Amino acid sequence: MVLPLPSDWDPWVQTACGLAVLALVALLARAIAQSLLCRLRGPQQGSAPTRWARVLLHPKVLRRAAQIVPSLAVQIGIAAVPHLPGAAAEVIRNVAVALTVLHAVRTLHALLDAALEQQQREEAAQQPTGRSIKSYVQLGKLLLGLVGAIVIVAALVDRSPLILLSGLGAMSAVLMLVFKDTLLSFTAGLLLSTNDMLRVGDWIEMPQVGADGFVIDIALHTVKVQNWDKTITTVPTWRLMSESYRNWRGMFGSGGRRIKRTLRLDTASVHFLEAAEVDRLSRIALLQPYLEGKRRDITQTHAALEMRLGPQAAEPANQRRLTNIGTFRAYVDAYLRAHPGIHQEMALMVRTLEPTPEGAPVELYCFTATTAWVEYEAIQGDIFDHLLAILPEFGLRAYQSPSGNDIREGLLGLRAGLAVPESLAS
Secondary structure: OOOOOOOOOOHHHHHHHHHHHHHHHHHHHHHHHHHHHHHHHOOOOOOOOOHHHHHHOOHHHHHHHHOHHHHHHHHHHHHHOOOOOHHHHHHHHHHHHHHHHHHHHHHHHHHHHHHHHHHHHHHHHOOOOOOOOHHHHHHHHHHHHHHHHHHHHHHHOOOOHHHHHHHHHHOHHHHHHHOHHHHHHHHHHHHHHHOOOOOOOOEEEEHHHOEEEEEEEEOOOEEEEEEOOOOEEEEEOOHHHHOOOEEOHHHHHHOOEEEEEEEEEOHHHOOEOOHHHHHHHOOOHHHHHHHHHHHHHHHHHHHHHHHHHHHHHHOHHHOOOOEHHHHHHHHHHHHHHHOOOEOOOOOOEEEEOOOEOOEEEEEEEEEEOOOOHHHHHHHHHHHHHHHHHHHHHHOOOEOOOOOHHHHHHHHHHHHHHOOOOHHHHO
């Protein structure tokens, strides 16, 4: 089939007019295709039945799909241009094929972008899972780009793509070196996703790279972490598989956040409780059950000692007595079990650690009923404020290393106490 042009025109004029008509037909075909695709999307806009329908009918996908039509029209109609040399027709056809492949690859890229956008929209609207397909989308775009580049070059040089692929096989070592990070990152991303080791929104700590905050993006090559100071740390994906890091997701999922802090007491303030002190502490409601039980146990123990030791049972060293630090530990345990901000179904204990030159440490080990950072710090602060303030009730003191001011005041007091005798002064 030849385009109907006047036969008395010069051949080059007929060729030029044929090419112009072919260009107009290609542009018209694009306009018609774009109009039809827009009409196809119109009734389905906002009400596509499935996610894949919404992805396929994305405006960007349809717009790029319409750009494939002109090059297809050129491939079909180039043979109808009169008096066009065969070599020129072959060149134009090869360029049209290359443009067709280019626009097809761009359409597939838009399709992948639309799938990622749809997944992110669903994550924002529903309960987020933290799993992103961004790395897979980036890898797919990279592979499509490589395949498309090979086919385009093959079309332009009018050779089979298999010839180019065989040449690339000889360059496999170079390609492995060039795409080393890409391959490592993809493998690491696949393992992280398959084993559910990292999600968007996880709080991770990776001191070796300065990362301490929430994961905001997981891509093919990098993972972005927003630190607590609002800075962004970019970590290569492969490092998350080759190096260790801490993920706090388990803490958030458990519903409780751990308090593990010691209160250092001055060992010089530790002593046995006298009867008057026990009576005074018995008026504390949280200690009443503990002291009543201890009194019964001590009475039974003393009775057994009198029967076994006789008069020697009256010696204080032979008697069982309460200590202020042990009673304080019992009070802290009761206080935590009655505190509304402490998770009562998780581990809770108060223990005395090995004494050190900095005093006798009493450690609190428990979990708050919330994982929110601000609320957690508020609960922890209230607990230790209360315990520090109530220490004098038990005759205890918090350990504090002497400062320069303490030493100066002590020396002044010592100097004032060593007054010069009047006989020497005269």
